[in-house]
Amino acid sequence: MNLPDRTVLGNGAVLVSHALPSNPFIAFRGSVPAGVAAEGSDHGVAEFTSQLLLSGTRRMSAAKLADRLEGIGATLEFHNGEELLSFQGRCTRETAAETVRILVECLSQPTFPPKEIERVRGELLNDLRIEADDTRARAFRQLSRLVFPKDHPYGRDPKGGEARVRRIRRADIVSFHEAHVGPEGLILAATGDVDRALLEDAIAAPLSRLRGDESGPPAIPPPPPHRPGSESIPMPHKTQVDIAIGAPGVPRRHADYYALNLANLLFGRIGLYGRLGRNLRDDQGLAYYAFSGLDARTAGGMWSISAGVNPANLGKAIDSIRSEMDRLRTEPFTLDEIRDGKDNQVGSLIVSLERNAEVASELHRMEYYGLGMDFLERYPDIIGDLTGERVRDVARKYFLPSASSMVVAGPVGRARFRL
Amino acid sequence: MPTRVETLDNGLKVILRPIPDTKALSTWVVYRIGSRNEVPGMTGSTHWVEHMLFKGGGKLGKGDIDKMISRLGGKMNAFTDTDYTMYFETIPAAAMDTALMIESERMRNAAFDPKEVEAERTVVISEREGAENQPDFAVEEELWGLAFHVHPYHWTAIGYKQDLATLDRDPLYRHYLRYYAPNNASLILVGGFDPAVAMQHVREAFGPLKPETRPDPLRLSEPEQHGERRSDLERPGPADLLSVGWHIPAASHEDTPALVLLSTVLGGWRGIVPFAAGDWRPRSNRLYRALVDARLATDVGVRQEMKLDPALLIASVTLARGAALDRVEAVLDREIEKIQKSPPPKSELARARQQVRAWARYEQDGVTFQGILLGAGEGLGSWDFGETLLAKVEKVRAEQVRAVARTYLVDEHRTVVRFHAQEVPA
Numbered sequence: 111m112n113l114p115d116r117t118v119l120g121n122g123a124v125l126v127s128h129a130l131p132s133n134p135f136i137a138f139r140g141s142v143p144a145g146v147a148a149e150g151s152d153h154g155v156a157e158f159t160s161q162l163l164l165s166g167t168r169r170m171s172a173a174k175l176a177d178r179l180e181g182i183g184a185t186l187e188f189h190n191g192e193e194l195l196s197f198q199g200r201c202t203r204e205t206a207a208e209t210v211r212i213l214v215e216c217l218s219q220p221t222f223p224p225k226e227i228e229r230v231r232g233e234l235l236n237d238l239r240i241e242a243d244d245t246r247a248r249a250f251r252q253l254s255r256l257v258f259p260k261d262h263p264y265g266r267d268p269k270g271g272e273a274r275v276r277r278i279r280r281a282d283i284v285s286f287h288e289a290h291v292g293p294e295g296l297i298l299a300a301t302g303d304v305d306r307a308l309l310e311d312a313i314a315a316p317l318s319r320l321r322g323d324e325s326g327p328p329a330i331p332p333p334p335p336h337r338p339g340s341e342s343i344p345m346p347h348k349t350q351v352d353i354a355i356g357a358p359g360v361p362r363r364h365a366d367y368y369a370l371n372l373a374n375l376l377f378g379r380i381g382l383y384g385r386l387g388r389n390l391r392d393d394q395g396l397a398y399y400a401f402s403g404l405d406a407r408t409a410g411g412m413w414s415i416s417a418g419v420n421p422a423n424l425g426k427a428i429d430s431i432r433s434e435m436d437r438l439r440t441e442p443f444t445l446d447e448i449r450d451g452k453d454n455q456v457g458s459l460i461v462s463l464e465r466n467a468e469v470a471s472e473l474h475r476m477e478y479y480g481l482g483m484d485f486l487e488r489y490p491d492i493i494g495d496l497t498g499e500r501v502r503d504v505a506r507k508y509f510l511p512s513a514s515s516m517v518v519a520g521p522v523g524r525a526r527f528r529l
Numbered sequence: 530m531p532t533r534v535e536t537l538d539n540g541l542k543v544i545l546r547p548i549p550d551t552k553a554l555s556t557w558v559v560y561r562i563g564s565r566n567e568v569p570g571m572t573g574s575t576h577w578v579e580h581m582l583f584k585g586g587g588k589l590g591k592g593d594i595d596k597m598i599s600r601l602g603g604k605m606n607a608f609t610d611t612d613y614t615m616y617f618e619t620i621p622a623a624a625m626d627t628a629l630m631i632e633s634e635r636m637r638n639a640a641f642d643p644k645e646v647e648a649e650r651t652v653v654i655s656e657r658e659g660a661e662n663q664p665d666f667a668v669e670e671e672l673w674g675l676a677f678h679v680h681p682y683h684w685t686a687i688g689y690k691q692d693l694a695t696l697d698r699d700p701l702y703r704h705y706l707r708y709y710a711p712n713n714a715s716l717i718l719v720g721g722f723d724p725a726v727a728m729q730h731v732r733e734a735f736g737p738l739k740p741e742t743r744p745d746p747l748r749l750s751e752p753e754q755h756g757e758r759r760s761d762l763e764r765p766g767p768a769d770l771l772s773v774g775w776h777i778p779a780a781s782h783e784d785t786p787a788l789v790l791l792s793t794v795l796g797g798w799r800g801i802v803p804f805a806a807g808d809w810r811p812r813s814n815r816l817y818r819a820l821v822d823a824r825l826a827t828d829v830g831v832r833q834e835m836k837l838d839p840a841l842l843i844a845s846v847t848l849a850r851g852a853a854l855d856r857v858e859a860v861l862d863r864e865i866e867k868i869q870k871s872p873p874p875k876s877e878l879a880r881a882r883q884q885v886r887a888w889a890r891y892e893q894d895g896v897t898f899q900g901i902l903l904g905a906g907e908g909l910g911s912w913d914f915g916e917t918l919l920a921k922v923e924k925v926r927a928e929q930v931r932a933v934a935r936t937y938l939v940d941e942h943r944t945v946v947r948f949h950a951q952e953v954p955a
Contacts, residue, residue: 131550132548132549132550132551133893133894133895134890134893135890135891135894137894164812172812172822173813173818173822176811176812176813176817177813177880179813180797180811180812180813180880180883180884181813181876181879181880181883182883183883183884183886183887183888183890184887185809185887185891187808187809189808200887200891202887202890228824229821229822229824232824232827232849232850233821233827233849235850236767236768236827236847236849236850237827239767239768239850240767240768240847242767242953243664243765243766243767243953244662244663245662345953346954347764347765347953347954348661348662349658349661349662350655350658350659350661350662380599381592381595381596381598381599382583382595388592391652392591392592392648393648394648395647395648395649395650395651395652395655396651396655397652397655398652398653398655398656398659399659418655418658418659419655420651420654420655420658423651450596450599450600453599453600453601453602454599454600454601454602455602456602457600457601457602457603457620457621458602458603459602460552460553460602460621461553461601461602461603461604461619461620461621462602462604464551464553464555464619464895464896464897465894465895465897465898466894466895467894468895520662
């Protein structure tokens with residue numbers, strides 16, 4: 111693939127793009143550094159703000175915004191994350207200029223009407239209740255708290271909890287928005303039916319009109335040390351138990367990242383969930399899902415295991431997960447496994463980037479983490495250079511039962527479980 | 530988009546959609562077998578068979594499919610619907626033969642090793658138990674169970690736990706042999722290939738497979754519903770839920786395009802298959818305005834279940850804390866009454882049509898989504914179902930939208946399930 115285009119606009123916003131002529135529309139992904147990490151001790155305000163950006167601007171009410179976007183067949187969404195306020199959408203060549211104009215308006219001129227604030231407050235409270243009733247969400251929320259303690263932005267609930275949601279006022283939202291949402295650190299990645307003229311006229315021109323105060327994005331502190339723990343969350347009315355196990359990983363730019371990513375792939379992702387899936391699902395039939403994951407962000411990360419099992423099989427499932435972690439020491443990844451994993455990672459460049467929206471996400475990631483616009487060209491060599499020893503070493507170093515926390519949520523009674 | 534269709538001598542329908550500038554290939558096989566072809570006592574068997582077809586047989590040992598696709602960096606999966614079952618691999622186009630070999634082995638040579646069948650029993654039960662953890666699964670199962678007394682849409686594709694606990698290997702294997710044959714399937718290729726070359730490879734891989742006696746057509750049809758059916762579920766949960774289903778005709782019926790616009794006006798449109806839309810939710814629709822904007826609900830959706838046989842149009846609501854189910858139901862009734870009284874204004878209809886048009890485009894994002902769209906279309910009768918439907922939607926008049934609301938959204942043909950969330954035990 112040709113290298114993506116990258117343009118830095120006069121106000122500091124960065125526009126990256128890649129043409130995919132066979133896709134008959136444009137997908138875009140973008141962000142500003144206004145996620146949980148930017149809210150300091152005002153917990154929940156970033157999430158609240160993100161959910162209000164489609165709720166009215168100086169020119170249009172919430173209803174008019176929805177009518178206009180859907181009337182031209184465009185989509186626009188805002189989501190809050192630990193580091194970023196993200197946005198994404200779809201439009202056509204013909205509707206790109208108007209869609210980006212609306213995006214810019216939502217980012218720069220939201221009015222935060224009191225009626226909409228109350229609507230969003232109600233939705234957030236309901237979401238919190240729904241998440242509290244979801245075994246997997248409960249287990250992972252608590253696991254994140256354990257792995258990233260002391261209210262670190264990666265560990266706390268982005269919604270801030272019920273008490274905070276009830277307390278947040280319009281003034282909190284307005285001042286958060288003023289302080290953090292602007293062109294500084296803004297990235298927009300667009301793919302599909304784009305060319306230079308369209309980018310300049312329909313996307314760069316409206317984005318250039320965003321004005322800011324030239325302040326940089328907030329620094330994200332490194333996560334405090336993790337003290338492994340184990341917790342049970344009894345939810346007697348549920349049928350299945352969710353197990354969440356995790357430990358600190360590495361930041362995206364860490365030297366161990368690629369080896370760890372490959373180790374994670376082999377441990378609990380490749381095919382039907384790697385070694386973990388083979389053992390728990392395929393051989394023992396204990397779980398419909400049992401897999402591992404690796405999150406790598408700016409200041410830290412987490413690797414984790416997720417499995418959903420019948421309560422009668424909980425002990426057996428935990429023992430089996432433990433034995434797979436131990437096996438990384440007694441039966442390290444074979445050369446065949448490592449070769450399969452490398453082939454998968456290089457081959458997946460074609461498959462994982464077949465969709466417009468996926469390419470836009472990847473371009474955004476490349477820009478956000480400073481990987482370079484030639485990252486996809488270099489990627490096969492990066493993977494090719496990983497040695498088997500390196501991959502085995504990081505697996506032994508990071509996938510340690512004694513360094514991991516575990517949470518189980520579901521019909522578990524009061525019994526305590528240990529990894 | 531240029532699409533070539535051929536049928537092999539053994540009855541396998543082959544649908545080829547070349548996309549010249551892509552390096553990926555998505556291979557889909559659609560079998561005309563879904564949970565609608567099951568009988569009581571064997572519910573969930575189609576889905577269980579789907580699981581077994583990842584476990585090897587013929588030239589494939591256990592784990593081989595997984596390994597071959599993984600090495601290519603590919604993705605694969607399968608879906609069991611009420612009407613059809615689909616399998617897919619998306620891989621680099623240069624590896625087409627790998628996908629064709631997997632699918633031709635899967636079609637006739639699956640092993641159904643008794644030990645593997647037994648291991649998979651707890652996996653499918655676990656899949657069901659995971660769903661049981663969600664209150665909306667209980668509502669969905671109740672709704673279909675109540676709305677259909679005769680037709681197999683009475684149960685959902687996952688099946689009942691008691692059947693999953695007792696089903697044996699042999700009936701599952703017979704189910705497989707009966708329905709997995711070239712003359713009961715369609716093969717779809719989307720991606721970077723030359724159609725003539727691809728066709729040659731398809732013939733080599735699938736040509737030798739023998740057809741089966743075609744399964745008898747389903748003879749069961751749901752008698753007309755006379756009178757509203759209601760169910761009130763009282764269980765622990767985080768929020769009250771309301772689900773209302775009205776009987777609508779089969780997807781092939783001439784009223785389907787008008788029902789598409791009726792659904793869109795009421796609850797927005799997210800495409801024929803919901804994968805492309807992800808978390809995006811429409812807001813420019815009547816139920817969102819009447820319920821979410823009014824803070825009676827935090828979420829609302831309308832699903833037009835397009836199926837081979839008459840199915841349901843479903844409105845689902847997650848209630849806001851403090852909102853009463855009676856009130857929400859009354860607001861829903863009011864909105865239905867409004868659309869029955871007056872056709873949607875021109876601007877509203879234009880917006881609804883534009884949404885359907887836009888999603889017809891967004892659903893074409895990449896070879897996998899195109900494959901699923903062609904596959905789902907084929908499962909409903911023809912690969913070009915989506916394109917044909919869009920063309921018909923373009924011609925629907927406002928008066929037709931009102932007419933289908935009057936014909937189908939009537940109380941005596943509806944089923945109402947209300948989930949009264951009880952305090953979650955500590």
